[in-house]
Amino acid sequence: MTNERESDQVLVARVQAGERQAFDLLVAKYQRRLMRLVGRLVHDQAEAEDVVQETFIKAFRALRHFRGDSAFYTWLYRIGINTAKNFLVTQGRRAPTSTEADAERAEGFEDADNLRDINTPESVMASKQIAYTVNAAMEALPLELRTAIVLREIEGLSYEEISEVMACPIGTVRSRIFRAREVIADKLRPLLDMPDNKRK
Amino acid sequence: MDTHKKIREHISAFADGASAAADVDLALAALQGDDGRQTWALYHHIGDVLRVDPGPPLSPGFAASLAARVAAEPLPGKRTVNAEAPAVGVVPVASA
Numbered sequence: 001m002t003n004e005r006e007s008d009q010v011l012v013a014r015v016q017a018g019e020r021q022a023f024d025l026l027v028a029k030y031q032r033r034l035m036r037l038v039g040r041l042v043h044d045q046a047e048a049e050d051v052v053q054e055t056f057i058k059a060f061r062a063l064r065h066f067r068g069d070s071a072f073y074t075w076l077y078r079i080g081i082n083t084a085k086n087f088l089v090t091q092g093r094r095a096p097t098s099t100e101a102d103a104e105r106a107e108g109f110e111d112a113d114n115l116r117d118i119n120t121p122e123s124v125m126a127s128k129q130i131a132y133t134v135n136a137a138m139e140a141l142p143l144e145l146r147t148a149i150v151l152r153e154i155e156g157l158s159y160e161e162i163s164e165v166m167a168c169p170i171g172t173v174r175s176r177i178f179r180a181r182e183v184i185a186d187k188l189r190p191l192l193d194m195p196d197n198k199r200k
Numbered sequence: 201m202d203t204h205k206k207i208r209e210h211i212s213a214f215a216d217g218a219s220a221a222a223d224v225d226l227a228l229a230a231l232q233g234d235d236g237r238q239t240w241a242l243y244h245h246i247g248d249v250l251r252v253d254p255g256p257p258l259s260p261g262f263a264a265s266l267a268a269r270v271a272a273e274p275l276p277g278k279r280t281v282n283a284e285a286p287a288v289g290v291v292p293v294a295s296a
Contacts (some may be wrong), residue, residue, distance in 0.1 A: 018275050027266060036255030043258045052258075063276035088248050134249040140287075150218060153247040154255075159218040178212040182205075185242045192245070194238055 008072035148176035
């Protein structure tokens, strides 16, 4: 029995041996996961789709260099993240700074007051408000923090895998994920009527 | 970094099963208290909310369009002895 990494490697070897269709199988497997990741970094859907397509093309061209020392998906994600980053740079955009994220955080407290008035935390309304708040906080995160927490919470990668994808030490991964959680938690805490234990 | 922040970072890593062996006891000790348990619950709540969002869909023509582009590419060929590098033009992600 093969695990996911090994079966990917089998397909990669097939492509390297000249079987083009094997790459289609990898695309079919990873296109939605890659879109989910890139869609968190490049917010316009059509642009995100272009980045995903470009990522697969770059991966196909570079496949001759892939030896399987890392998992195919961590290699693919790394190309995807860097392609997204390059795209944002060429579009003259930048990820929000921490200061902007802090400003966003401050704005969220108005919504929190409204939610407390509803006083029905189980309601659909409250769930939507929580989802909105968490996702809005995500959008405002600096790119590196957003990437790290998406890879961990949504894609389920280990810290070691994230360090490979983001080309940074594991300690940096740990710090980025923690900082991302802190920013999001600051926005979410008032909605859940939790005291701010950060200031103790 | 203040003590409480450091403790929350231990909880964050522990929540991901990524604590250093020496830090596990610190995280467990922090989780004995109300603040620690609240932080634990909050971090997991965030993850649960993020995982609900399926992300943007791919347009119906995506697969065909990509397949056509791949078909126009020369085959990548067998691997070389070079280290596996990301594609040309890929830049490293900058440090935070």
